[in-house]
Amino acid sequence: MKRLRKERGWSQEALADEAGLDRTYISGIERQVKNPTVTVIERVALALQCRLGDLLD
Numbered sequence: 001m002k003r004l005r006k007e008r009g010w011s012q013e014a015l016a017d018e019a020g021l022d023r024t025y026i027s028g029i030e031r032q033v034k035n036p037t038v039t040v041i042e043r044v045a046l047a048l049q050c051r052l053g054d055l056l057d
Contacts, residue, residue, distance in 0.1 A: 002030045018047035
């Protein structure tokens with residue numbers, strides 16, 4: 001997720017805004033201290049315009 005976000009030149013806040021999530025939650029996912037639900041992963045995938053599986057690798 002972090003790689004895809006950075007490839008787009010987005011901050012964590014920009015991704016959070018696009019996905020309708022809190023920036024601290026995005027940070028937690030990237031640091032692997034939060035375990036997002038499939039629904040959250042889907043929202044992030046839609047925001048990043050990537051496949052759900054791209055975030056699970």
